Amino acid sequence: MGEWTFIALLFIISLILPAVPIIAGRLLGPRKPNPLKNSTYECGVETVGDTWVQFKVQYYIFALVFLIFDIEVVFLYPWAVAYHQLPLFGVVAGIVFIVTLAEALIYAWRKGALEWV
Amino acid sequence: MTITPITIAFFIMAAFTLGGSLGVVTNRNLFHAALYLVLALFGVAGLFVLLEAPFLAAVQVLVYVGAIAVLITITIMVTRRIMGVTESVNRQWPLAAGVSAIMAITLGFVVLDRFAGKLPVAAVPGDNIVRLGEALVNYDAYLVPFEVASVLLLAAMIGAIVVARE
Amino acid sequence: MQLPILESINLMAVLPVLIIAGWACVLLVFDLLIPRSRKHWTAWLALVGLLGAAVALFFQIGHFARLGSEAAFDGMVTVDGFSIFLQVVFVLTAIVGVLLALDYLPRHGIERGEYYVLLLFTTIGMMIMSMAADLIVVFVALELLSIPLYILSGFAGMRETSEEAALKYFLLGAFASSFLVYGIALTYGGTGTTRLTGIAQAVTSDALNLPLTTVGMGLLLVGLGFKVAAVPFHMWTPDVYQGAPTPVTAFMSVGAKAGGFAALIRVLVTAFPAIASEWGTLIAVIAGLTMLLGNIVAISQSNIKRMLAYSSIAHAGYILLAVAAAQRSENASFAIGAVVFYLLAYALTNLGAFTVAIAVERDDGTGTEIDDFAGLGKTRPWMALAMALFMLSLTGMPISGGLVGKVFVFQAALQAVPGDPLLLAVVIIGVLTSVVSAFYYLKVIMVMYMREGEGKAVLPLALKTVLAATAFGTLVLGIIPGPVFQMAQRAMLK
Numbered sequence: 165m166g167e168w169t170f171i172a173l174l175f176i177i178s179l180i181l182p183a184v185p186i187i188a189g190r191l192l193g194p195r196k197p198n199p200l201k202n203s204t205y206e207c208g209v210e211t212v213g214d215t216w217v218q219f220k221v222q223y224y225i226f227a228l229v230f231l232i233f234d235i236e237v238v239f240l241y242p243w244a245v246a247y248h249q250l251p252l253f254g255v256v257a258g259i260v261f262i263v264t265l266a267e268a269l270i271y272a273w274r275k276g277a278l279e280w281v
Numbered sequence: 282m283t284i285t286p287i288t289i290a291f292f293i294m295a296a297f298t299l300g301g302s303l304g305v306v307t308n309r310n311l312f313h314a315a316l317y318l319v320l321a322l323f324g325v326a327g328l329f330v331l332l333e334a335p336f337l338a339a340v341q342v343l344v345y346v347g348a349i350a351v352l353i354t355i356t357i358m359v360t361r362r363i364m365g366v367t368e369s370v371n372r373q374w375p376l377a378a379g380v381s382a383i384m385a386i387t388l389g390f391v392v393l394d395r396f397a398g399k400l401p402v403a404a405v406p407g408d409n410i411v412r413l414g415e416a417l418v419n420y421d422a423y424l425v426p427f428e429v430a431s432v433l434l435l436a437a438m439i440g441a442i443v444v445a446r447e
Numbered sequence: 448m449q450l451p452i453l454e455s456i457n458l459m460a461v462l463p464v465l466i467i468a469g470w471a472c473v474l475l476v477f478d479l480l481i482p483r484s485r486k487h488w489t490a491w492l493a494l495v496g497l498l499g500a501a502v503a504l505f506f507q508i509g510h511f512a513r514l515g516s517e518a519a520f521d522g523m524v525t526v527d528g529f530s531i532f533l534q535v536v537f538v539l540t541a542i543v544g545v546l547l548a549l550d551y552l553p554r555h556g557i558e559r560g561e562y563y564v565l566l567l568f569t570t571i572g573m574m575i576m577s578m579a580a581d582l583i584v585v586f587v588a589l590e591l592l593s594i595p596l597y598i599l600s601g602f603a604g605m606r607e608t609s610e611e612a613a614l615k616y617f618l619l620g621a622f623a624s625s626f627l628v629y630g631i632a633l634t635y636g637g638t639g640t641t642r643l644t645g646i647a648q649a650v651t652s653d654a655l656n657l658p659l660t661t662v663g664m665g666l667l668l669v670g671l672g673f674k675v676a677a678v679p680f681h682m683w684t685p686d687v688y689q690g691a692p693t694p695v696t697a698f699m700s701v702g703a704k705a706g707g708f709a710a711l712i713r714v715l716v717t718a719f720p721a722i723a724s725e726w727g728t729l730i731a732v733i734a735g736l737t738m739l740l741g742n743i744v745a746i747s748q749s750n751i752k753r754m755l756a757y758s759s760i761a762h763a764g765y766i767l768l769a770v771a772a773a774q775r776s777e778n779a780s781f782a783i784g785a786v787v788f789y790l791l792a793y794a795l796t797n798l799g800a801f802t803v804a805i806a807v808e809r810d811d812g813t814g815t816e817i818d819d820f821a822g823l824g825k826t827r828p829w830m831a832l833a834m835a836l837f838m839l840s841l842t843g844m845p846i847s848g849g850l851v852g853k854v855f856v857f858q859a860a861l862q863a864v865p866g867d868p869l870l871l872a873v874v875i876i877g878v879l880t881s882v883v884s885a886f887y888y889l890k891v892i893m894v895m896y897m898r899e900g901e902g903k904a905v906l907p908l909a910l911k912t913v914l915a916a917t918a919f920g921t922l923v924l925g926i927i928p929g930p931v932f933q934m935a936q937r938a939m940l941k
């Protein structure tokens with residue numbers, strides 16, 4: 165459990181670090197609001213329209229492709245860790261897995277799913 | 282029950298999981314519900330850590346908190362007219378709550394009945410990732426599901442692109 | 448570096464699956480290379496792959512007859528009479544699925560090569576499902592079966608009904624899968640293994656956590672109940688069957704259902720023989736409800752696809768009755784034989800009926816009302832005759848496979864009555880609902896022959912072939928069922 169203590173500590177510190185300035189600002193700062201100050205980007209371009217707009221479907225395809233290869237990583241990671249102990253058969257089995265997923269990549273690429281339009 | 286740092290950590294993670302899940306089902310803004318889902322999934326990752334399954338915790342963060350949560354938020358963002366929906370469209374929630382309660386009681390009873398006050402049967406071996414890796418490609422273990430999973434991912438990729446690009 | 452013992456992997460045992468899987472991967476790349484106007488090449492090549500698998504299966508039947516069943520991958524999958532018989536059904540259904548789509552897709556302007564590739568993928572899922580001897584394999588096979596079907600049911604994406612079908616099927620299917628996974632997890636928690644034989648051993652030993660395992664089994668039943676469209680998990684069926692492109696409906700009404708039953712039987716009979724009377728009673732109750740609801744609601748349907756959807760729910764009830772009869776180990780062999788025979792008869796009849804529905808359907812997806820069949824008796828006498836045969840077979844009238852299937856199912860259930868008196872009541876429900884089903888099946892025949900109408904239908908060669916083959920098969924099963932039923936009986940699980 166030893167090393168997890170550090171992660172727990174890190175987690176707590178990472179919560180405190182951003183929380184302290186925000187809370188301190190709330191408590192200590194003077195409060196004189198005006199419309200300009202309350203705008204989303206006080207010193208930037210003014211926002212136009214609603215925040216809840218419909219995004220391009222391209223985002224969705226990218227996310228799906230990412231998800232599929234993310235899962236591939238999950239499967240391949242233990243395989244790669246065990247690589248030194250694996251018999252030849254196990255290595256071949258992993259390669260078959262990779263080749264199948266490579267085909268998925270080729271398909272996505274040929275169908276133009278990787279391009280931003 | 283003695284209070285140890287682990288029990289405290291457990292209760293924090295359990296609170297994340299349960300609180301997040303409650304937020305998902307009670308929140309009427311879909312986008313906010315998705316953010317609560319991230320919290321719940323993160324809590325589950327914490328529970329995996331406490332169960333000494335660091336690989337599963339990493340998978341939970343990588344796939345669920347990382348990819349699936351991103352996918353869900355993006356799906357909400359690309360869906361027309363769904364972002365601003367704040368009223369409930371389903372009147373069957375009392376029924377759903379009843380069914381869920383029955384299931385929760387059954388499962389809770391079954392688990393408590395058997396496992397209350399018991400200690401883990403076997404210690405977790407230190408090299409479990411290596412053993413998992415070997416099992417995945419070993420013909421007398423999980424080779425078939427492993428290869429079928431690759432075909433499944435291929436089919437899912439084709440499906441995603443067919444659906445999205447028509 | 449040691450080489451694995453090839454006997455324990457036994458690649459030959461899964462050769463048909465390997466052929467289709469490899470072929471599907473080749474076909475996917477091939478489809479990327481050919482121009483859009485030549486997509487029918489992909490269809491023909493998909494047929495070639497399926498015929499290759501059929502040949503491999505043919506050799507396996509001979510091999511199996513000599514050597515009996517065998518395990519592959521050290522018991523992760525089992526190749527026995529049961530799985531070979533069902534694999535034949537799946538490959539035949541897939542061939543029909545391709546033939547039905549050959550003209551339908553271009554006519555409706557939805558021809559894409561992915562249709563055939565996804566069809567092959569879901570066929571692999573079904574075939575692995577019938578062989579699965581481990582719950583993990585059951586799960587990945589079920590997903591491989593389902594995900595391409597979700598896509599295929601939304602293949603006519605510009606039609607709102609098709610989109611709705613895909614979404615409904617996907618949401619409820621994913622929900623059902625989560626039940627299945629939960630069931631697998633609890634079963635594993637209760638028994639410490641996912642191998643079906645290992646679970647069976649654990650159930651009889653003391654190390655078992657029986658409540659956990661029983662709840663796990665219940666959740667497994669929920670997950671698989673969705674796939675076979677049993678009441679109360681049937682809600683998706685009418686909308687999905689109606690909205691999906693008709694060749695997809697035909698394919699999944701047979702394939703997905705048979706796949707679900709394959710897993711259901713193997714899991715229940717192999718893994719849970721010790722609590723057979725519990726699941727037997729549960730399945731018997733579900734069977735009764737399914738027969739009642741499917742048949743009664745079907746009466747009021749005016750759309751042929753929707754009517755056939757409720758009819759498929761009803762038939763799931765009859766098959767479930769035989770599954771419930773498999774609870775007694777003495778007559779499990781007969782009951783399983785009845786299930787696979789019924790599945791084959793249902794497959795032929797239902798594919799034939801959907802073929803007629805495709806012929807009558809117009810290019811914009813309309814023409815699926817039963818009234819559109821009016822006048823077919825005059826304009827298309829042979830097709831009307833075939834449709835009449837299919838309707839009679841679905842009702843369970845003489846000289847059709849449907850009757851023989853029903854007789855076997857009821858006989859199996861009656862044999863099991865001494866162990867479970869409840870089955871007698873369910874058999875009575877089954878007989879009565881069969882009579883009720885005559886109302887809506889005979890209505891189609893009546894509309895075809897007695898009502899005046901345009902009787903328009905498009906019947907290209909591919910559809911004619913399917914129609915002739917399925918009608919012939921239905922007749923053969925009805926007139927000389929003996930040989931096939933003997934084969935089905937040998938389909939007893941190892």
